[in-house]
Amino acid sequence: MEFSFVKRLLMLLIVISIFSNSFNNKVIEAVSPDKPLITSEAAILIDGKTGRTLYEKKPDKKMNPASLTKIATAIYAIENGNLDDLVTISHNAREVVGTRVYLEEGEKITLKRLIQGLLINSGNDAGVAIAEHLDGSVEGFATSLNRYLKDLGLQNTNFVNPHGLYHPEHQTTARDLALITKYAMKNRDFREIFGTKELKWNGKSWDTTIYTHHKLMRQQPYDGITGGKTGYVVESGITLVTTATRGELSLIAVTLNAPSEDIAYHDTVDLLDYGFDNFNVESISEGQLFGINNEEYINNDILIYTISKNEKIHQQITNDGLLELKNDFQDVIATFQLERITTLDDKNVSETKDSQIKDHSNYTFIYVLFFTMFVLALLMISRWFYRNFNKKMYY
Known part of the structure; x- marks a missing residue:
């Protein structure tokens, strides 16, 4: 009888262990949608408004971006130059190799037109003309551009030219490219040019219509696409930046x-599909009050954050009024600095819901523990009845 009881207990513990693992796996699967399989060496998908990273693969590896460099050149030029300025094309700009808009030495063209040629037709000559106009030389431009990018928070980028032609010290990362694109998309002029599919070009020696090189904007249109830039040199492989909104x-x-x-575009579509299929934008309305440790805080703006469609978000206030949004696994989804408005005396201000976030595994452990105790209690009761029943039978 004792051996039979121990055997049953061991079997019970095995079943509980299997149940617990299965429960945890189901919970993890519920909040972690299947991620796409990306072939490109490095990739990242971020929310263009909040900056939350939704997917990443080697996001901080320093690599050559090729013509994706021109995104940084364009927003720098828009913010530091006058779009109506007339730029005189130099011999140096005229002779640059690679993709061009066929500028002629001595030709005069507005800065805005050069930025259009830079982003839409990926004109390397337009990039050199922009650099010389803004900073006197390509070298001076690179120094100013790197300082500008550092001020914006890009820590792993070093550009030595405005166009992205290969140089061993011309490097950035997928994350930095996403961040500079996020920043640039806040600018109306940049958004307009970045999203242009075609443009009539009347140059001194080139009268034509230029078309964006990004296939998802024209040949293979993607629902919701708002802009894109392509890049290629032998050393960089195919590079893409794509923006889309739904x-x-x-x-x-x-x-x-x-x-x-084909692989670059396939990877890009998979990333965008993954984002649109699995994430939503949520918000906290303006003017909500939050209290902690006799301090009261308020949010003066609508707070926007991005979550997985299966995520549950908990709010937590720190002592200095930082609102943290966390999921069940304590991953920080977003943070917002609130404004302190008063010290609470005896006012009954409810603290933020779920301010003490517990790891989901703790809930699972407690659940399994109580389940185990309950089943053990049942076994002990049944064992007691079994013994007493046998005694009565043989009495």
């Missing part, structure tokens, strides 16, 4: 060093 959700996808165009 409803309240705006996405920025970056892929670096894809072995072919």
